[in-house]
Amino acid sequence: MNIVRKDVDAINTTIGIQVSKSDYAEKVEKQLKEYRKKANIPGFRPGMVPLGLIKKMYGKAILAEEINKIISDSLMNYIKENDLNILGEPLPNETDQKPINFDTDEEFEFLFDLALAPEFEINLNKKDKIKYYDIIVNDEMVDNQIKSYTSRFGKYETVDTVEEKDMLKGELIELNTNKTPKTDGIRVEDAVMAADRMTKAQKELFVNAKKGDTIIFNPQKAFNNEVEISSLMKISKEEAKELKSNFSFTIQNITRYVESAIDQSLFDKVLGEGKVTTKAEFRAKVAEGIKESYVSDSEYKFALDAKEVILKKMKDVEFPEAFLKRWVLSTNDNLTPETLDKEFPIMLDDLKWYLVKNKLSKQYECKVEKDDINAYAKKIAKMQFAQYGMNNVPDDILENYAQESLKKEDAVKNMIERIIEEKVLDKVKESIKLETKEISYQDFNKMFEEK
Structure with a gap:
């Protein structure tokens, strides 16, 4: 077997895999014998079908299957061993690939197109300015939240x-x-x-x-x-x-x-027994809870603005767009080229951010530890309970819910991605000039309406 790499440019390459008879003959022969043992053909006892008949009936399919395994394993191993940072998945070459004939050929060559992630640098400094919107909690918000509690606990x-x-x-x-x-x-x-x-x-x-x-x-x-x-x-x-x-x-x-009276009984139901004892303390805690609930909104807006600033730094970085469009269409049967052309800019920005996030996580040495994942799972559980007005859920219950969510592999992978992004954005805040601006919740929402 021989593998040849031919770079089209810095972001596109073609991998040629040449397979000779010695690479597959033994494996094909073994599979034919296995088929012979299991074949149930009228006129022959099990295991006594002539090998020539088995080869005539199944040989082409077995050959194609074994060569496909060899090609797939060889291509993936080559990518791994050469540390190729590919985008999408390899696609069969459409221009230079010669026809394959499993009936007559003994030597085969398969060509694959690969897209390579471009090399780039992201340098952030205090000249980069990004606003952080601090949402103001006013008396009306506190009054409305307390009204919600008195209604809920009536x-x-x-x-x-x-x-x-x-x-x-x-x-x-x-x-x-x-x-x-x-x-x-x-x-x-x-x-x-x-x-x-x-x-x-x-x-x-x-x-x-x-x-x-x-x-x-x-x-x-x-x-x-x-x-x-x-x-x-x-x-x-x-x-x-x-x-x-x-x-x-x-x-x-x-x-x-x-509705419930605003008294110690309500304080205990909302915040936990004995956490506050006066209306002033209760209002302060309610305001604190509202403020905390708005942090995720502020962080979301900062993430959007940070991405915009960082992606502008990548405006001259070239991507293998033709390959990526071809790959997306090959993996989405219901997607038309016309629809893809409309959606592709957003897809490309998402890809750029994914690459930036990974690069900055290495640059900033962001690591995700087990404790990070457990804490994040508990945070999600706490937020879910809070949506139903349950703000004083015991820690052991939060822990149980967190541990249940950690049993789901996809959920854990998603948490790890979110934690990495949070850590990266925290480092971005330290690197740039962060301009904190107080804003009402109404004006904060208007910024999204305008877009």
Whole structure:
């Protein structure tokens, strides 16, 4: 076997692999004998089929399979041994490759095109300026977050007088026009209605009513929705659509959701027992939590801006674009050349950033340790719990969730990539002139709307 490399330019090369009979003959012969042992051909006992017949039937396929293995292993080994930093995957050469005939040829040559990552340098210094947006937490944000907590940790209470948002339980009876119960009419015991789902005029009939009162109302006017009516009356939607009668509703129970008071009980539920004891301390902790939740937004914006600054430094670096487009099309059956042309600039920028990130991680000696991965997994778990308002999850529970996520290989690989990127961006902050700017959350979001 002989492997020849022919560089087209600094970023494109062709690898030629020449395979002689001595490279594959023994392996093909071995496979033919294995086929012979297993072949089940009418007229022959198992293992007694003539080798010549096996060769005639399967020889070409076995030859192609064995040569393909040799070519694949040889190409990958060559890339590894020569430390070639390739982009994408090798593709069969389309210009100089000679036809292959497995029926007649004994010597074969296969040509492959490879794209090489370009050589480049990234030098960052204090002349490079990048803004870091520090999102301001104001009193309104704190008030809204506390309002969310008081609502989340409230409770249902039985009350005596109806207000707009109360739940009502009682008996529904269909009425005649003279307001007497309709014979064989609809009667629903333990019917449950939400006052705030009614239209304004019908809702006013119930507001300020008391337990035991009987209210006459019209369901069609109250809900104007056959789905709601059919559910309430336990009838079909078609029947609900035709229902015109008034009904009496005798209030048996009134339930109201009462928000939590802003007291020690709420402090403990939100932050953990005894963490704060005054409203001022509680507000400060809530503000701190909001601030912490915005850090990821600020970091995301910094990452975008840092990438933009760094990628500008690569504007003169040449990439094997023709090969990359060909490779992308070969691995995406549903992608058209026209669509690729539109999407390719973004793909190329993503590739450039990937190469930059790897180069800077080596330059800055960024290493990912086991403790880094565990800490990152716990951070993700903490953020997931926080989305549901659970801010004081015990450390052992976070640890369990983190360890479960670390059992997934793809999840760990993704975490490692994210950790490397974070470490690289932290080093970038140290290398450039970081200009911190305070900004409202509204103005921060506008920067994304403008783009």
